[in-house]
Amino acid sequence: MAIAGVVLVLGLVAGFLVWSKPMDPYVKGVLELTGDVDRGGDIFLMNCSTCHGFDATGRVGPSLQGVGDRKSQQQLIHQVVSGKTPPMPQFQPDTQDMADLLSYLQTL
């Protein structure tokens, strides 16, 4: 019983830490903007289509169809800017470009 109590408390603390983590200012900046889907599509063609295909159905990288349903906005931003999943490179779009790209990804 004591162990269950400790596990429960640790779980609550961990949950609180994740929940209370302040949002990254870059992510916050992106989410405050309204993305332009057409501009986002152009950015996608120039930067992403070599790997994900012109219609985002996948080449070297996976198909991105329906990716907006699978991933949250924050996960999508993280995917683009983190560089954590090579061979996908790390991109550093300014917040407006990222907002545009995000709005395009959500139409897929």
Ligand code: HEC
């Ligand atoms: C050099 C090839 C390459 C380029 C360029 C590239 N990607 Fe990727 N991308 C990948 C690969 C490979 C993966 C799979 C990574 C993994 O999960 O291991 C991926 C994964 C993703 C995912 C996650 C898909 C999912 O279903 O979880 C998203 C979203 C994504 N890329 C978006 C983009 C966007 C937007 C761009 C342009 C800014 C881009 N990628 C440019 C290769 C690339």
